[in-house]
Amino acid sequence: MYRILIVEDDEKIGALLQSYICKYGFEAIIAKRLNKLNAEFEETAPHLVLMDINLPFFDGFYWCRQFRVRSNAPVIFISARAGEMDQVMAIENGGDDYLTKPIHLDLMIAKIKSALRRAYGEYASASAAGKAAGPSCGGLRLDNGRSHLEWSDRLVELTRNERLLAECLLEAEGRIVSRERLLEALWDDVQFVDDNTLTVNVTRLRKKMEELGLSEALETVRGQGYRLRTETLADRTV
Template sequence: MYRIFIVEDDDKIGAVLKRSMEKYGFEALCASQFREMIPELEAYAPHLVLLDINLPYFDGYYWCRQIRARSSMPIIFISAREGEMDQVMAIENGGDDYITKPIHLDLLMAKVKGILRRVYGEYAAATGLTIPETELNVQGLRLNLSRNELVWQKQKVELTKNEHLLAKCFMQQLGQVVSRDQLLEALWDDVQFVDNNTLTVNVTRLRKKLEELGLPKAIETVRGQGYKLILDDGREEPS
């Protein structure tokens, strides 16, 4: 499911946009921090941003540049400004498209779906270009594969290389018992000379990181078999 991050300081317009995105099967979140929104954006890890120009503290051009310094995700400007130069500035600052207010929702949805198809979906596949996987998302627990970050409900922790590899292994087999041998192989190519306690130490460290996120009992020990990752809502299939 694609995630849309809406940067709009008019609560009514933001609510309309959010409902429209959800109506068409997308997840959507309205920005709540306009002085410093990058942490909120990075925690949500959207696939596309809808960005107003007239915002408190800093304008949309500024935030577009900040996003572009970190990501190539699509950005659609939505603004009451109708001037040609405003549209030029939006594109030159890194925007992908521009829609003027009042918003025609059918046109907006057509543009959103078209960009998502081109960047992530069927059109991207048709070009022969591969879109690298940058995130593993399991029931809202998100592992950033390029930055070694683990995110849960807007909380974020940094992982070591070994913690990252263990988290990936557990998340790919959510709810299933992962044997100690499987985990050792995920960490080291040659497991014959690895002290078994080394694995225990690494699992303990990952447990502590999950506790920091608010998941104190996520990794269960299955005596004589290994470990398994359990999240709160009961589903056991990765998204």
């Protein structure tokens, strides 16, 4: 079931959108903490976001940029602004589509289905589908499309950075991955990134792996980088 995050400060509109979306078999969640939408996004791990532009604290353009650091999930803006420049701004800030208020609900559903098909379904290219499947090693598997890490019968959801780190480490299949390589995978311009930021992200991924029961699988190789201990994975493969 695809999960849709609704970011709307008007409670009545939010409830209407949620009710209509659920009628079509989707899971719809209304964001409650409009001042902490990054946390809402990571906890929800949505496949698509409906994003109002006029929001308290920060506008929808700001939050869309924040989400883009974490995920490529489609973002459809919803707004009473019908001007061409607003729609241009929506696209330039990472949006995929635009709906004007009052919202035509059937059109909204059509746009949601279209965006989901492009991102995950029949319109996704074969190469994108292969990438979505993600790499695996010793029974540990990454689902790029849904940003999940799976081991045995357990599953944890990953943030964008955790997913990119896991992808690099799984593809290396037990070889050491340098800190420089991991930094490049996470950020386009690494010269302005504090090296400690990578350590924080690796620590978060390690905690996610501990939730899977793999407390010793991610090894720090002093002065070189990190590696997955494939021998540990093999020992625990049933």
